[in-house]
Structures are given as structure tokens and as C-alpha cells.
Amino acid sequence: MPSPHFLAAVSAERAPRRSPWLTLLAACVAPARCVRCGRTRAALGPRVFCADCTPGDEPQLGELSGLSIAAGGAFEGSLRDAILRLKYQAAPELAGELGSWLATRLVDLKRHSDSKTNHLGDAKEVKRETRAMESAAPVSITADAPAARGSQPAPLLVPVPLHPRRLVERGYNQAALLAAALRRPLGLRTKMTGLTRERRTAVQAGLGAEARSANMRGAFRARPALRGARVILVDDVATTGSTLAACCEALHAVGAEPLGALVLAQAGS
Numbered sequence: 707m708p709s710p711h712f713l714a715a716v717s718a719e720r721a722p723r724r725s726p727w728l729t730l731l732a733a734c735v736a737p738a739r740c741v742r743c744g745r746t747r748a749a750l751g752p753r754v755f756c757a758d759c760t761p762g763d764e765p766q767l768g769e770l771s772g773l774s775i776a777a778g779g780a781f782e783g784s785l786r787d788a789i790l791r792l793k794y795q796a797a798p799e800l801a802g803e804l805g806s807w808l809a810t811r812l813v814d815l816k817r818h819s820d821s822k823t824n825h826l827g828d829a830k831e832v833k834r835e836t837r838a839m840e841s842a843a844p845v846s847i848t849a850d851a852p853a854a855r856g857s858q859p860a861p862l863l864v865p866v867p868l869h870p871r872r873l874v875e876r877g878y879n880q881a882a883l884l885a886a887a888l889r890r891p892l893g894l895r896t897k898m899t900g901l902t903r904e905r906r907t908a909v910q911a912g913l914g915a916e917a918r919s920a921n922m923r924g925a926f927r928a929r930p931a932l933r934g935a936r937v938i939l940v941d942d943v944a945t946t947g948s949t950l951a952a953c954c955e956a957l958h959a960v961g962a963e964p965l966g967a968l969v970l971a972q973a974g975s
Contacts, residue, residue, distance in 0.1 A: 713767070713776065713816045754803040759784040765811040766972050770947025773939075773954060774966035778804075778811040781943050781973035789942055789970055798878045805887020808970055812892070859936055861965055863888060864900040866941040866953055867926070871906055885940040888968065900937065901953055902927050922952040932962040939967040945974070 740756035755761065761784050766777040779785045792800040865881035873879055885896050904927050939953055944967065954964040 713812070754807045755784055755788070759787075761785045765815040767815055768972060770944055771951035771954075773947060773950055773964060775944050775947070775950070775969060775972065776812060776815055776966065777944065777969045777972035778808045779971055781945075781971035785971050792880050793876075793942065796877065798880070798883055801878075801880055801883030802887045804970055805884045806891065808884070808968065809888055809891040812968070859934065861894055861936040861938045862900065862932075863892070863894050863896045863940050863968075864932075864937045864953075864957075865896075865898060866939060866949060867899075867901050867903045869903040869906040881941045884942065884968075884970065888940065894938070897929075897932065897935070897937075900929055900932050900935075901956060902929070922948045923955075924952070926953050926956040928953075928956040928960045928962060930960050932957065933960050935962045937962050937964050939964060941967060941969050943971050943973050944969045945972075 740754070740759050743756060743759055761779045765779060766775075768775050768777070781789070788800065788804060791797050792804060863885045865879060865885040867881070868876065868879045882898055885898065888894070889896050903925060905925055937957055939950055941950065944950060950967050957964050
């Protein structure tokens with residue numbers, strides 16, 4: 707089961723809020739277009755897909771290679787098409803739109819997770835906890851208490867890096883652009899160069915789980931400056947989790963703590 711503190715660390719209540727009047731004004735100047743088909747779409751609200759292209763599935767919370775993964779949806783249909791446009795059709799501007807979309811999906815995911823958590827347990831358990839609290843000794847609240855509770859550093863958003871040669875070929879790292887787009891709505895800082903790619907790996911598409919894992923092993927290195935940091939990885943797609951697992955291995959090597967990963971889509975292995 708994914709770690710329950712992962713979504714709490716994301717602080718997804720801080721959803722991007724924009725005045726509908728400002729949105730309408732922006733739409734008059736530059737009409738909003740669907741990130742998949744490019745057609746003009748309704749500008750009001752958090753939608754970045756037109757009515758015909760809006761993904762029908764729900765956001766997902768799962769686990770791959772022991773790491774909690776929060777995904778905007780499944781890697782199929784309209785979402786798959788939009789991600790492929792972002793990666794392979796020289797459309798870096800889509801990252802901002804898709805990042806905002808992912809932030810709103812995280813809000814839905816967190817609310818759903820909180821709702822399920824609130825309904826766990828039965829009345830007897832609640833009564834037992836209430837009696838235990840009533841019989842417990844009073845707790846002294848001192849000035850040190852908030853500091854103790856807040857002693858952990860806020861998580862950092864760290865994008866999965868591209869190899870320098872591939873970065874030159876593409877012109878941008880879509881994961882870094884997504885991390886930049888998520889920074890403000892999630893209220894978190896980014897560390898764009900927290901991870902580096904040490905060797906160029908074979909394309910993962912078409913490889914099985916074991917081959918993917920072997921392909922990515924030792925491919926990343928974390929900056930020593932991340933020692934003690936709590937990290938949330940950002941990438942476009944998660945399939946078997948081999949890339950994210952290799953990133954976690956590099957983070958652990960310098961004493962950083964990976965909390966989970968945010969991705970636009972979860973693909974089947």
C-alpha cells in the first residue's frame with residue numbers, strides 16, 4: 707500500500723487558483739487550445755483538454771519498486787497523445803498546461819484518499835481511542851513542540867534527468883518543465899540539478915521489466931547537496947518503475963529520502 711504520508715507531503719490542497727475573469731481575458735487575447743488536438747477549447751476551469759479529448763479515467767495512486775506513485779491518469783488515449791506531443795513534437799509549452807492539469811488531479815486524488823481514510827475503522831475502535839485519550843496524562847505544549855513537529859525539511863521536487871546528449875537533441879527536459887509547472891501550485895521548491903544522468907541508456911520502450919532494470923542500474927548520480935533532503939521525483943510516465951528505482955538508489959547513496967513520485971501517466975508494464 708502506498709505510504710499515507712506521501713500525498714500529505716505534496717500539500718495538494720494548494721491547487722492552482724486563477725480568477726475566471728483573468729482566464730476569460732487571457733482567452734480573448736490568445737484562445738486556449740486543447741493540449742491533444744490543438745482545437746480551441748473552453749478557457750474557464752482547470753481543463754486543458756477539449757470536451758472531446760478529456761481523459762475519462764481517474765487519477766491513480768499506486769506503488770512501483772517500493773515507491774509511491776501518484777499519476778494523473780493511465781498512459782492511453784488523449785493523455786498518451788498529449789504526452790507524446792510534449793516529448794517528440796517540439797512542444798515544450800505543453801508542459802505548463804499539463805503540469806497545471808496534474809496539480810488539479812492531485813487535489814482529486816488526495817481528497818479521495820482522505821475520504822477513504824476517514825471511513826476506515828468502526829465505532830468500537832473510535833470509542834477505544836476516545837477512552838485512551840481521556841485517560842491519558844495532559845500534554846504540556848511548549849514553544850519547542852512546533853519546532854519538533856516541523857523539524858523535517860519540506861520536500862523538494864526533483865525531475866528525472868535526461869542524458870546531456872539527449873537533452874541537446876530534444877532541446878528540453880520535459881520532466882524538468884513539469885517540475886517547474888508544479889512548483890507554485892504545490893507550494894514546493896525544486897532542485898533541477900539534484901540528479902544527473904551518468905550514462906546514456908537504451909530506449910526503454912519494448913524492454914521487459916528485468917531488461918529495463920538492468921538498463922537503468924547505475925545510470926544516475928545524486929548531488930551531495932541533497933544529503934538529508936526529502937525528495938519527490940517528477941517524470942512524465944512511469945511503467946515498471948525501473949527508472950524511478952535507479953533514481954532512488956542514487957538518492958539513498960547521498961543520504962536523501964525519496965518520498966514518492968509524481969507523473970503525468972501510469973503505463974502498463
